[in-house]
Amino acid sequence: MALVVQKFGGTSVGNPERIREVARRIAETRGAGHRVVVVVSAMGHTTDQLLDLAHQVCRRPPRRELDMLLSTGEQVSIALVAMALEDLGVPAISLTGAQVGIHTDGMYTRARIRRISTGRIGEELEAGRVVVVAGFQGITDGWDITTLGRGGSDTTAVALAAALQADVCEIYTDVVGVFTADPRVVPHARLLPVISHGEMLELASLGAAVLQPRSVELAAQYGVVIHVRSSFERREGTRVVPEANLEKAMVVTGVTHDRNVAKVTVIDVPDRPGVAFRLFSELAAAGINVDMIVQTAKQQATTDLLFTVARTDLEQTLEITRRVAAELGTRDVRHDDTVGKVSIVGAGMVSNPGVAARMFGALAAQGINIQAISTSEIKVSCLIDEQRLEEAVRAVHDAFAPGAASEQPALIQPR
Amino acid sequence: MALVVQKFGGTSVGNPERIREVARRIAETRGAGHRVVVVVSAMGHTTDQLLDLAHQVCRRPPRRELDMLLSTGEQVSIALVAMALEDLGVPAISLTGAQVGIHTDGMYTRARIRRISTGRIGEELEAGRVVVVAGFQGITDGWDITTLGRGGSDTTAVALAAALQADVCEIYTDVVGVFTADPRVVPHARLLPVISHGEMLELASLGAAVLQPRSVELAAQYGVVIHVRSSFERREGTRVVPEANLEKAMVVTGVTHDRNVAKVTVIDVPDRPGVAFRLFSELAAAGINVDMIVQTAKQQATTDLLFTVARTDLEQTLEITRRVAAELGTRDVRHDDTVGKVSIVGAGMVSNPGVAARMFGALAAQGINIQAISTSEIKVSCLIDEQRLEEAVRAVHDAFAPGAASEQPALIQPR
Numbered sequence: 001m002a003l004v005v006q007k008f009g010g011t012s013v014g015n016p017e018r019i020r021e022v023a024r025r026i027a028e029t030r031g032a033g034h035r036v037v038v039v040v041s042a043m044g045h046t047t048d049q050l051l052d053l054a055h056q057v058c059r060r061p062p063r064r065e066l067d068m069l070l071s072t073g074e075q076v077s078i079a080l081v082a083m084a085l086e087d088l089g090v091p092a093i094s095l096t097g098a099q100v101g102i103h104t105d106g107m108y109t110r111a112r113i114r115r116i117s118t119g120r121i122g123e124e125l126e127a128g129r130v131v132v133v134a135g136f137q138g139i140t141d142g143w144d145i146t147t148l149g150r151g152g153s154d155t156t157a158v159a160l161a162a163a164l165q166a167d168v169c170e171i172y173t174d175v176v177g178v179f180t181a182d183p184r185v186v187p188h189a190r191l192l193p194v195i196s197h198g199e200m201l202e203l204a205s206l207g208a209a210v211l212q213p214r215s216v217e218l219a220a221q222y223g224v225v226i227h228v229r230s231s232f233e234r235r236e237g238t239r240v241v242p243e244a245n246l247e248k249a250m251v252v253t254g255v256t257h258d259r260n261v262a263k264v265t266v267i268d269v270p271d272r273p274g275v276a277f278r279l280f281s282e283l284a285a286a287g288i289n290v291d292m293i294v295q296t297a298k299q300q301a302t303t304d305l306l307f308t309v310a311r312t313d314l315e316q317t318l319e320i321t322r323r324v325a326a327e328l329g330t331r332d333v334r335h336d337d338t339v340g341k342v343s344i345v346g347a348g349m350v351s352n353p354g355v356a357a358r359m360f361g362a363l364a365a366q367g368i369n370i371q372a373i374s375t376s377e378i379k380v381s382c383l384i385d386e387q388r389l390e391e392a393v394r395a396v397h398d399a400f401a402p403g404a405a406s407e408q409p410a411l412i413q414p415r
Numbered sequence: 416m417a418l419v420v421q422k423f424g425g426t427s428v429g430n431p432e433r434i435r436e437v438a439r440r441i442a443e444t445r446g447a448g449h450r451v452v453v454v455v456s457a458m459g460h461t462t463d464q465l466l467d468l469a470h471q472v473c474r475r476p477p478r479r480e481l482d483m484l485l486s487t488g489e490q491v492s493i494a495l496v497a498m499a500l501e502d503l504g505v506p507a508i509s510l511t512g513a514q515v516g517i518h519t520d521g522m523y524t525r526a527r528i529r530r531i532s533t534g535r536i537g538e539e540l541e542a543g544r545v546v547v548v549a550g551f552q553g554i555t556d557g558w559d560i561t562t563l564g565r566g567g568s569d570t571t572a573v574a575l576a577a578a579l580q581a582d583v584c585e586i587y588t589d590v591v592g593v594f595t596a597d598p599r600v601v602p603h604a605r606l607l608p609v610i611s612h613g614e615m616l617e618l619a620s621l622g623a624a625v626l627q628p629r630s631v632e633l634a635a636q637y638g639v640v641i642h643v644r645s646s647f648e649r650r651e652g653t654r655v656v657p658e659a660n661l662e663k664a665m666v667v668t669g670v671t672h673d674r675n676v677a678k679v680t681v682i683d684v685p686d687r688p689g690v691a692f693r694l695f696s697e698l699a700a701a702g703i704n705v706d707m708i709v710q711t712a713k714q715q716a717t718t719d720l721l722f723t724v725a726r727t728d729l730e731q732t733l734e735i736t737r738r739v740a741a742e743l744g745t746r747d748v749r750h751d752d753t754v755g756k757v758s759i760v761g762a763g764m765v766s767n768p769g770v771a772a773r774m775f776g777a778l779a780a781q782g783i784n785i786q787a788i789s790t791s792e793i794k795v796s797c798l799i800d801e802q803r804l805e806e807a808v809r810a811v812h813d814a815f816a817p818g819a820a821s822e823q824p825a826l827i828q829p830r
Contacts, residue, residue, distance in 0.1 A: 016468060016471035016472050054494075054495065057434050057435055058501060065497045068494040068497070069491060072487035072491050076465070076468075076484060076487050082483070083484075087472065093479070094480060094483050096560075143514055
């Protein structure tokens with residue numbers, strides 16, 4: 001008898017019929033003798049509708065009140081899923097983040113989980129119930145409701161799986177698994193049956209949109225096996241496992257792209273120590289993730305500082321950057337929100353020189369200009385014109401695909 | 416500087432524009448130097464929509480899960496009202512029933528408040544904030560969410576006013592106040608500027624639908640002055656005050672009617688002590704309020720037992736009654752859900768004989784048959800055919816209205 005955490009996203013519980021289907025899936029798992037903890041998101045477009053309401057009553061809704069508002073979406077879903085289970089004769093109970101005891105910090109709209117109380121869930125499982133937990137939400141020590149940011153239900157599911165030492169965390173979603181590239185852009189992209197946490201983390205961060213990066217980070221940290229599956233099709237999906245469980249690392253596992261990117265450039269920053277620290281620590285304090293950072297040396301005492309942030313953070317980023325720039329003696333802050341990012345990811349990259357060069361070559365062959373580059377041990381990212389993004393993904397995918405060039409190893413293939 | 420509790424119903428917060436208007440009202444009160452605690456209901460038809468969703472996924476939704484579901488409606492409202500206040504520059508904070516500490520028993524969908532913690536509200540008021548509290552909901556000692564039943568937000572408001580020793584509890588609603596009869600039925604009905612808790616309690620119980628009975632009961636118990644006002648018009652409305660504050664009692668204050676009535680008759684019950692106790696204690700245990708009870712003596716060892724319940728409780732009532740009846744040796748349980756109730760209410764009735772007789776006379780003159788009668792010190796109710804209900808209200812109102820008969824005192828008039 002295993003303990004299984006199953007997470008169903010917003011599309012999977014988008015209407016009453018789908019909720020009944022989700023209940024049938026859960027009932028099957030329970031029928032096979034397993035104990036089940038379910039995590040659900042808000043139905044369909046609920047979150048967007050609530051945000052729209054918020055903006056109709058307030059120009060800049062306070063983040064605390066946004067979380068009070070948005071957390072209702074998941075609360076509706078858990079009640080309905082528990083009801084649908086009861087209708088099938090499966091004893092079930094719904095619990096909010098507060099009721100479970102998902103304790104977070106006080107960063108409203110993007111809170112981080114600090115600890116999870118497992119007492120109540122344990123009691124309910126003991127009593128033979130399926131426990132249906134609201135994803136995406138938590139509670140501060142002062143009992144204020146927080147949310148974990150977009151896609152936070154994945155994080156809830158993985159954190160619960162870690163806290164409960166579950167055997168597997170199944171993430172049901174509207175795609176059948178993780179592909180070598182977005183199949184809407186690269187029709188011949190292949191499904192990956194297994195991938196490492198590290199690779200998935202890069203893919204998730206880079207916009208593959210299957211799992212929230214924070215959830216993969218947590219899974220890696222606690223060794224949680226994530227099984228990404230379709231809510232609508234009975235296919236095997238993709239298992240995300242610790243590196244050690246993989247027989248061998250692929251050089252390039254997948255190609256991914258991201259449109260939620262904006263570029264900010266500060267012109268003529270004084271070229272002295274502490275400048276970058278000053279700016280990026282203020283951005284971090286505001287909870288803004290800075291991605292690529294490039295500093296271009298000039299022939300004088302100043303330098304240009306280029307970095308990228310999520311487009312959704314651009315407004316706040318510019319506010320902070322302009323203030324800091326003015327204090328540093330420059331007022332020239334430029335930005336561009338028509339850029340996109342294409343990346344290759346693969347755990348074997350570090351031991352295969354020339355991979356980055358091959359990517360640059362593929363882009364150059366299409367006449368696509370690279371505005372910035374960033375690399376890690378298992379990924380290479382290039383910032384380019386958003387207009388050329390899909391073309392770039394196809395070119396890079398083809399450059400690494402099996403048979404693309406005979407002198408190259410067959411880089412992308414499912415195992 | 417007074418402490419004012421203001422409650423806004425579902426229609427008052429029915430859409431973003433109305434929420435902004437509610438925020439302006441609150442801002443005015445605060446601008447006049449008062450501390451304000453606001454209680455709000457779910458927006459418009461939210462509760463009905465949620466109930467509809469529940470019934471689409473489950474034939475008999477568990478009450479605990481219904482409360483989990485329904486309580487989201489008020490949570491949405493409080494967040495939006497707090498946001499709309501912030502937008503006007505008024506510092507505000509929303510709190511759920513759980514966050515306030517509105518502790519109830521565990522009777523889901525019709526819970527009763529046991530105690531209220533005032534600590535958090537006190538701190539927020541101290542910090543200069545308007546506190547926006549979710550009506551209708553509470554929390555059990557085991558941290559499960561409960562709701563107080565339809566109209567429960569009134570109860571929340573009055574209970575908070577009592578716990579905080581507020582100067583007044585203003586209930587904003589979609590009517591301008593309490594009338595001598597329903598103005599949709601009796602166009603010349605008059606607005607009552609003041610009424611006693613006792614009279615209002617009878618009116619509320621009898622279906623005047625302006626205030627929830629439980630809220631008036633609480634107000635009477637703790638001496639809370641309720642001020643019923645329109646959300647949409649700037650009129651003075653009706654004050655509901657302790658009896659002692661009234662100069663004199665009117666014989667008949669108002670005429671009211673109720674359609675949410677069903678009649679149940681148990682035929683041939685053994686005529687021995689303990690039978691009524693047996694049945695009505697089981698109904699009470701299920702949380703069902705029994706209203707009129709009439710026992711008709713026969714020429715033999717059995718009797719017929721007639722009683723009324725809310726139509727919404729009929730199904731459950733029949734289940735229990737049939738079981739108990741079978742145990743008592745009779746299976747003949749009849750019911751009728753096409754009845755209605757017309758009542759007169761007035762604190763001066765007890766010292767004016769002949770009031771009941773005049774009411775029966777008015778109904779007889781219209782050829783309306785009375786199926787059952789119940790009386791208290793300040794009211795007389797008649798159960799009649801629902802089809803004749805409006806006609807009955809008009810006839811009774813006219814019989815007691817000023818000038819209707821010169822030998823009668825002018826019974827219904829605003830003071």
